Amino acid sequence: MKKHVKIYLDSAGKTTADVILCEIRAEGCESIAVDIHHINGRCGKNSDNIDNLVAVCRNCHNKAHGVDSKEIKRKLLGIVSRRHKYK
DSSP: OOHHHHHHHHHHTOOTTSOOBOGGGGGTOOOBOOEEEETTOSOSTTTTSGGGEEEEOHHHHHHHTSTTHHHHHHHHHHHHHHHHHTO
């Protein structure tokens, strides 16, 4: 298991056996997450910080790396900021 996947699962209190929904569900996505996406890339010492990681489905992950990546990044940063409100 990749380090960033373990960090995400541990932070969420989940295991690989759990079903995790795509965190872009606030935007209408209801798919199962299959990837952990780095919002600000994988460079630097904080790249695997939980505030830089989101669970996404394959379609949303492809969008995050595609033409609309700036818009998706803005949405992902909003998701991360809302996480802190519920802790």
